[in-house]
Amino acid sequence: MxxxxxxxxxxxxxxxxxxxxxxxxxxxxxxxxxxxxxxxxxxxxxxxxxxxxxxxxxxxxxxxxxxxxxxxxxxxxxxxxxxxxxxxxxxxxxxxxxxxxxxxxSVEELRTAVRAGLQKKALHDKHLHQKMDELRNNITTALPHELRTVVMVLEGYLQVMMDGSNEENQSLLLTMNQYAERLHRMSDKFLWYTELQTGVIKPADHPLQDAHKIITEAAIKHATSLNRQDDLRLQLAPTALCIVPEQLSVIMRELVENACQYSEAGTPIHIVGEPNNAHYFLHIEDQGRGMTPEQIAEVGAFMQFERDTYEQQGTGLGLVITKRLLELNGGSLTIHSDYGQSTHVMCTLSQS
The missing domain is CATH 3.40.50.2300 (Response regulator)
Incomplete structure (x- = not known):
């Protein structure tokens, strides 16, 4: 009222x-x-x-x-x-x-004036919100592409410089390249998020055979990039899934990176895939710091937790991208966690 x-x-x-x-x-x-x-x-x-x-x-x-x-x-x-x-x-x-x-x-004049005043404000607010939404959409659409273009050029020139540099400059160039790679990963996440928002990304139109191999390769690749390959514990039943290979790789990238980032090196990261009727359940469990029920409920774009307590990188987009890719293909994402002990993420995917 x-x-x-x-x-x-x-x-x-x-x-x-x-x-x-x-x-x-x-x-x-x-x-x-x-x-x-x-x-x-x-x-x-x-x-x-x-x-x-x-x-x-x-x-x-x-x-x-x-x-x-x-x-x-x-x-x-x-x-x-x-x-x-x-x-x-x-x-x-x-x-x-x-x-x-x-x-x-008169009473009617009073009521008419009040209605008109409220309607005028509502129209003004609606117009303002539309303008703000338009501005946000323009920024969200253009920024990832611009970032990606700049980063790819930067990485190319850095590689040329590293190939021809002396030992003294190698350390400096290597550090610069690491930051360029970090920016590349961020721009890639923004691009996926934007394309999911705007409907550019489509669900699979044919089954992906040997999907468990895609999961294995992506998990090992991203764990290796974070020096956590020895912590992986893979147990994946063979399956064919209704999902695009690149989308499945992105899901594994985000989940493995999260598991590695929020758990200590030397602790196991279990990845288990098991079929059940028409579905395939993919479990990723780490023994990291975990999440509270409130944090799980608030998982969303650009949301990171306890940043004032823990030093961390990123934008908070990973779980959102994962969730929306799964939902796009008829699946779902569920998170269970014992705060301070472990996090268990379950992806439900449709078998073909």
Whole structure:
């Protein structure tokens, strides 16, 4: 229910307005401008009806103060006035009023003005949100491609420099190349996320035979890149799955990288794949720091947990990409965790 603040020093007028509107709106009342300003700041309403001629602080002063505060600046404001003079009305509108009602006004005039004020604000907010969504989409679509192009050129030149450099420069160039690779991985994640958001990525249109081999190769590749290949414990039953090979590789990349990143070297990472009727259950379990139930519930894009406690890299996109790729192909992602002990991720995939 929308909230209306009525600021009016004449009791009978204020009571009439409240009685007229309370059936459709939640009403806040103020007997003068000072009280009204305080209420508006503490409990910002959806619309304000305010008399102009009040002692201590008149309506002009009230709206001037409200428009200075970001929290209250955009609240629709309707003046109630006994003045029918153009200059007074124009002055009020110049201060930021959205409308005015000249006393005495009818019940229908009051209701119409309130509805119009709320509708105008709703349309303004909708237009603003559309513009913001458009801006976000433009940035989200363009940024990953631009990043990827720049990084690929940078990596190419670094490789040329490393091939022809002396031993003294090798260490510096190697460090630069590691950061370039990190930026490459980040741009790749952004690109996958963007294409999933925009529907560019499509589900599989034919079965993937020997999918367990793709899982094995991807798990070993990414564990090796993080020097954790000796910690892998693979137990995968043969299967054919309804998923594109590259998408399955990305899922394994994200899950293996997460398991490696959030567990200590030397602790096992179990990857088990087992068929069950029409589904294939892929389990990835590590003995890392785990997640709380609240953290699991809040898994989302750009969400990382306990960054103030643990030094870590990344954007928080990995699990989101994994979840959406699975759902795109009729699967699902489930996370169970004992905080401080282990995390168990289960991917459900459709067998062909």
């Amino acid at each position: 929308k909230t209306i603040l009525v600021i009016e020093d004449i009791d009978i007028t204020r009571e009439l307005i409240v009685h007229t509107l309370r059936q459709d709106y939640h009403i806040l009342e103020a007997r003068d401008g000072i009280e009204g300003l305080e209420i508006a700041r503490q409990h910002p309403p959806n619309l304000i009806l305010c008399d102009i001629a009040m002692p201590d602080m008149d309506g002009y002063q009230v709206i001037s103060e409200l428009r200075k505060d970001d929290q209250t600046a955009s609240i629709p404001f309707i003046f109630l006035t006994a003045f029918d003079e153009r200059e007074a009305i124009r002055y009020g509108m110049a201060l930021g009023a959205d409308d005015y009602l000249t006393k005495p006004f």
